[in-house]
Amino acid sequence: MSKRILVTGSYGQIGTELVGELRRRYGGENVVATGRKKPPAILKRDGPYYQLDVLNVSQLHQLLVDLDIDIVIHNASVLSAVGEKNPQLAYRTNVEGAYNVLEAARILELDQVMIPSSIAAFGPSTPKENTPNDVIMRPTTMYGVTKVFIELLGEYYTHRFDVDFRSLRYPGIISSEALPGGGTTDYAVEIFYEALKNKRYTCFLAKDTALPMMYMPDCLKATIDLIEADASRLKHRSFNVTAMSFTPEEIANEIKKYIPEFEIEYKPDYRQQIAESWPRSIDDSVAREEWGWKPEYDLPAMVKDMLDRLSKRLGIEY
Ligand SMILES: NC(=O)c1ccc[n+]([C@@H]2O[C@H](COP(=O)([O-])OP(=O)(O)OC[C@H]3O[C@@H](n4cnc5c(N)ncnc54)[C@H](O)[C@@H]3O)[C@@H](O)[C@H]2O)c1
Structure with missing residues (x-):
């Protein structure tokens, strides 16, 4: 695959290791790490790093155009516990951030957008054991509400605007x-x-x-396998994955x-x-069937x- 990938929120728990793995596979120069702060040494080592707040639309578009990006992995997010302490921040970051990325993908005709979802997208009325891929989703946290919204919005952009949106409902990631x-x-x-x-x-x-739960090497593998999956095989766009x-x-x-x-x-x-x-x-048989997870x-x-x-x-x- 010779694509140029930009990762948002890249010094987070997943981004830190995902950027390294993507650079090993696709070449350092082809993987752009971004985040709001000064990067840790590990992210500057083998490829470019740029400052990017995903709520800043012009900065986002500028980077995507100037760096000739094909795929965005949108990891910038406020997570569940922080989101319950500050629901307004979680709403703005998660909902507006994902909208900005999907709109940029539509306007700039990017090849693909990957935005993680979470097991938090499920709620108390979802069956608790072996939760299927397609099931009732009425979460009771702001984080979960934003994740359901992101899945639905991404799928809307796929059907309405032909944006190639993909999403993994990560379980707890251990790293x-x-x-x-x-x-x-x-x-x-x-x-x-x-x-x-x-x-x-x-x-x-x-x-x-x-x-x-899932260990980081499996999280990286799931993410890369889904990005590389043949679009014609995907009947779903949002997938349960577990280990x-x-x-x-x-x-x-x-x-x-x-x-x-x-x-x-x-x-x-x-x-x-x-x-x-x-x-x-979690039951992740749909991911196993559609892209070999x-x-x-x-x-x-x-x-x-x-x-x-x-x-x-x-x-x-x-
Ligand atoms: N880690 C897990 O266990 C887990 C589980 C399920 C889903 N996820 C999802 O995976 C993705 C990555 O999670 P993570 O664990 O790396 O999260 P993290 O909290 O470790 O990292 C998220 C990063 O986003 C950054 N960020 C926040 N607001 C931003 C903004 N406005 N602009 C740019 N960056 C901003 C934060 O500074 C942070 O570095 C998220 O979408 C998360 O919801 C993670």
């Missing part, structure tokens, strides 16, 4: 590079740092709260296999209510790899 940006599944990353540093963790969710589902107690028990002294206690806060409105497990990491493989990578980075043996 060792950048810290998560204020979501309800952040505990599944924090727990590793605390297990290695302090051998104890206080979890903000109750011990039996199962949620769908595993676990509770805080189950991940803690897996960590204890390597750090037996590790202790966990549970002090659920406002995020418990958000988690309870989401599916406990298949994850590689289950809970034991993810925990072992996370501990290895983080212990190296933090210089803490376990």
